[in-house]
Amino acid sequence: MKKLLLAGALLPLLMLLHPAPARAQQATVVSSCGLANAPLGFANGTITMDQTGNLCTNSAVGGPYGGKSATLLSNVNAATTGATSANWYKSSYTFACVATTWNAASAQLQYLGADGATWVNYSGAALTANGLVAVTIGANTSVRAVVTGTPTGLYCSLS
Secondary structure, three states: OHHHHHHHHHHHHHHHHOOOOOOOOOOOEEOOOOOOEEEOOOOOOOEEEEOOOOEEEOOOOOOOOOOOOEEEEEEEOOOEEOOOEEEEOOEEEEEEEEOOEOOOOEEEEEEEOOOOOOEEEEEEEEEOOOEEEEEEEOOOEEEEEEEEOOOEOEEEEEO
16 A cells, blocks of 8 residues: 555656657748748648748638739720739739720730740730639749730739
């Protein structure tokens, strides 16, 4: 009986000497990653982990690598070339356009070629009516939208 009581008294002391293994720290979920991030390989590709261990989602804006999005055209009413949006992460994005009226106009997504001077049309990324198309963009790519014709109130975004 004395041995049982002694063992019972020593058990808490032994537990102090051999604490339970440390648990992994829970990651913080944020809406955008830092610059150095990597995909975690989920089927939907919408979660990455940045250099600080944050889990990053793109729930507020598009693109799994940091949630980058941009308005490429805003309230366009004539043929024009939109501003260049640079340094996109390698990923899949959605090119979307809406207009009050299209008037036979079109909006084409382009990327800057390897020579740094030639703009190239993304195949299948031309819209002639309200809608969207999926595009895959390479790392550090510059993009823009080009409008032909005379739409009314045309807006295009990439997200």
